[in-house]
Amino acid sequence: MSILITGGAGYIGAHIVRLLQERGERVVVVDDLSGGDARRVAGAPVVRVDLASDGARAALRAVIAEHRVTSIVHFAARKQVGESVAHPEAYFRDNVSSLAAVVGAAADTGVARFVFSSSAAVYGTPAASPVSETAPPSPINPYGETKLAGEWLMRDAATAYGLDAISLRYFNVAGAGWDDLGDPAPLNLVTIAIDRIRQGLAPVILGDDYDTPDGTGVRDYIHVLDLAEAHLHALAAVGEERGRHRVYNVGTGRGSSVREVLDRLEEAARSGLEPIVEPRRPGDPPAVVADPELIAEELGWRATRSLDDMVASAWRASEHRAQTVR
Numbered sequence: 001m002s003i004l005i006t007g008g009a010g011y012i013g014a015h016i017v018r019l020l021q022e023r024g025e026r027v028v029v030v031d032d033l034s035g036g037d038a039r040r041v042a043g044a045p046v047v048r049v050d051l052a053s054d055g056a057r058a059a060l061r062a063v064i065a066e067h068r069v070t071s072i073v074h075f076a077a078r079k080q081v082g083e084s085v086a087h088p089e090a091y092f093r094d095n096v097s098s099l100a101a102v103v104g105a106a107a108d109t110g111v112a113r114f115v116f117s118s119s120a121a122v123y124g125t126p127a128a129s130p131v132s133e134t135a136p137p138s139p140i141n142p143y144g145e146t147k148l149a150g151e152w153l154m155r156d157a158a159t160a161y162g163l164d165a166i167s168l169r170y171f172n173v174a175g176a177g178w179d180d181l182g183d184p185a186p187l188n189l190v191t192i193a194i195d196r197i198r199q200g201l202a203p204v205i206l207g208d209d210y211d212t213p214d215g216t217g218v219r220d221y222i223h224v225l226d227l228a229e230a231h232l233h234a235l236a237a238v239g240e241e242r243g244r245h246r247v248y249n250v251g252t253g254r255g256s257s258v259r260e261v262l263d264r265l266e267e268a269a270r271s272g273l274e275p276i277v278e279p280r281r282p283g284d285p286p287a288v289v290a291d292p293e294l295i296a297e298e299l300g301w302r303a304t305r306s307l308d309d310m311v312a313s314a315w316r317a318s319e320h321r322a323q324t325v326r
């Protein structure tokens with residue numbers, strides 16, 4: 001019996017793979033390696049499949065049969081907001097068609113336990129913060145739309161095929177649980193700032209005139225290992241009731257400002273580079289923080305790691321990557 005992890009060779013997926021392996025669980029990874037790296041999941045079988053390709057559903061049925069899969073965690077997706085605006089069709093292909101193939105294969109084979117990687121991007125620009133799951137979803141870019149469409153597919157498939165599914169809406173994921181599993185993509189505040197510092201460039205603050213305590217934007221950052229543990233709780237909670245789809249925020253409930261994050265990063269990096277302030281990005285809300293109470297009450301999960309842990313581990317992982325690449 002094993003757990004199928006799609007997109008398991010990516011940043012977050014590789015953390016769940018390692019955590020499950022450490023707990024003695026059997027896993028099988030399906031990934032097209034477009035953004036992932038099989039070296040991140042050494043020791044796990046990796047089957048290379050483009051989940052949006054014609055043969056994906058049949059290929060998945062074979063993987064499920066061969067590895068006696070009983071649960072699925074679906075991470076495989078593209079995740080760049082700007083790219084999703086420029087190439088929406090690629091996002092609907094890789095984020096929605098891929099999920100349809102995985103859900104179809106689950107239905108074909110009777111696998112009912114399903115956890116889906118959603119995103120706080122489904123909320124768009126929330127009217128109030130903290131944001132609870134009852135806030136109306138209103139994505140503001142194709143990436144967020146594909147995640148919301150994914151949740152709808154999970155809901156409808158749960159009804160049609162008797163899945164017991166959970167969609168997890170992640171807030172801002174950062175850090176590394178192991179030095180070799182850092183996030184290599186400079187796409188969020190932490191990884192972009194690290195990338196700049198490594199090039200000898202000062203990190204950038206986009207706007208310091210928001211109505212927040214220090215004037216810079218406030219977000220909810222979640223340590224990737226806390227997030228990985230939330231998946232273990234979700235996996236333990238699915239399978240008891242057929243035809244059910246639940247949605248949970250995964251965040252800390254604590255906001256950190258851009259300046260605070262960069263201060264912590266400087267403590268780890270000791271670069272001597274003072275952040276530079278540039279104008280706000282249009283549409284960026286001042287503060288977005290998760291209300292994480294529902295998952296705490298229903299699944300018994302809470303984040304335990306600090307912003308310091310997140311930023312310091314992300315920096316260490318970037319040092320590790322720099323040494324490995326050299």
Ligand SMILES: NC(=O)c1ccc[n+]([C@@H]2O[C@H](COP(=O)([O-])OP(=O)(O)OC[C@H]3O[C@@H](n4cnc5c(N)ncnc54)[C@H](O)[C@@H]3O)[C@@H](O)[C@H]2O)c1
Pocket residue numbers: 006007008009010011012013030031032033034035036037049050051052074075076077078079094098117118119120170171172173174188
């Ligand atoms: N990183 C974040 O901050 C964040 C926040 C919210 C939600 N998420 C979601 O979490 C999931 C994992 O994100 P990540 O940060 O690990 O991204 P990642 O890019 O590191 O990993 C995604 C993996 O999916 C694979 N993949 C992409 N398209 C595929 C396809 N068509 N067929 C097979 N494999 C494919 C890639 O090769 C990669 O290994 C994604 O669904 C993402 O939308 C991430």
